[in-house]
Amino acid sequence: MTLDDIRAAADRIASGIVRTPLLTCTWADPERPLWLKPETLQPIGAFKIRGALNALARLDEDARRRGVVAYSSGNHAQAVAYAAASEGITAHIVMPRSTPQIKIDNTRAHGAEVVVCGEGEREKVAYEIVAERGAVLVPPFDHPDIIAGQGTIGLEIAEDMPDVDVVLVPVSGGGLASGIASAVTALLPNAKVIGVEPELASDTKESLQAGSIIEWSIEKRNRTIADGLRSQPSELTFAHLRSRLHDLVTVTDDEIRSAMAVLARKGRLVAEPSGAVPTAAYLHHAAELPAGRTVAVVSGGNVDPALLSDVLTRSLDEED
Known part of the structure; x- marks a missing residue:
């Protein structure tokens, strides 16, 4: 993955995404200033729209006629459904039964045909649909076009804050972290990209x-609890992570809940568990992180309302 690939992706998707700002956190530690990159503001509420739009923009006319297939626990599903609808392409999306209902409903609302399957079966079912219909598979992370699209976030961070010291990014399948790390390390060799899972x-x-x-x-x-971070990296993304991540830290589910509450109450941002993971690292694992000006990517905000209510209620109870 090269910087030119990411810049080309940025040009392709510019009209379809929100160029999200860096939000100053006045409530953060003044010794370790924090900014948030709110990908929750994207049309589908998550960063995945970037990779999906880039991948579909690269399809030829024959592929567009045959349609696309994706498998996902939620945000990639919504992204491909949204991007396909905007391009007039038929989309079939395979989602496991454990997917939060809000993500299934949102995917259907974009006009895609949703196929719900058992745990561990989503890739098998997706390939069956590809074979049956001759459609094109749009994977959630294991593809250069997807990685380049997600890397546009890193491009924006580098452009908006060239003196950033630390970028915190969630890690699951690795497409987001691979793309951001590729852009940031190419443009800002002194900055540290830290994965969080x-x-x-x-x-x-x-x-x-x-x-x-x-x-x-x-x-x-x-x-x-972080349903969007339950995948494993591919050989492609793992190679990027090995060569471009400075470090990787982990956070507990209780710390994720705490970060969700802080983002909602102090940052005025609704974050799903996966989107709150980088902020959880900032709040609870500062000793494991490099010092300096820090950006935390809030990757998505498609949270089940009942879960968000529970998180906020618990945070209030803990203060009493």
Whole structure:
């Protein structure tokens, strides 16, 4: 993945995305200033729209006629559905039963045909649809066009804050972290890109320590509240993470909940658990992070209303 690839992606998707600002956090530690990159403001409420728009923009006319297929637990599903609708392309989206209902409903609302499947079956079902219909698979992270699209976030951070010291980004399949790290390290060689993942789905941390991908079972990864961070990196994304991440830290589910409450009450941002993970690292693991001006990517805000209500209620109870 090159900087030119990411810049080309930025040109392709410019008309379809929100160029999200960097929000100053007056409530943060003045010794460690914090800015938030609110990808919650995107049309589908998450960063995934960037990669989806870039991937679909690269399809030829024959591929567009055949339609696209995606598999996802939520935000990639919504992104491909939205991008396909905007391009007049038929989309079939495969989603596991554990997906929050709000994400399934939102995907259908964009006009896609949603196929709900059992746990661990989404890729198999997606490939069956591809074979049956001759459609094009748009993977959630394991593709250069997806990585380049997500990398436009890093491009924007580097342009808006060339003196940033630390960029905190969530890690799951690795497309977002790969893209952001590729852009930031190319433009700002002194900045540190730190990956953050849930402790209950920290397969990437274990894999980086081992030097090769360590497989975790679906059941093990699904324990975390951060439903958008339950995937594992591919060989492609893992290679990027190994070479371009400065470090990776993990956060507990309780810390994720705490960060969601802080983002809502102090940052005025609704974040899903996955989107709050980088802020959780800032709030609870400062000693493990480099010092300096920090940007935390708030990657998505498609949270189940009942979960958000519970998180906010608990945070108030803890203050009493």
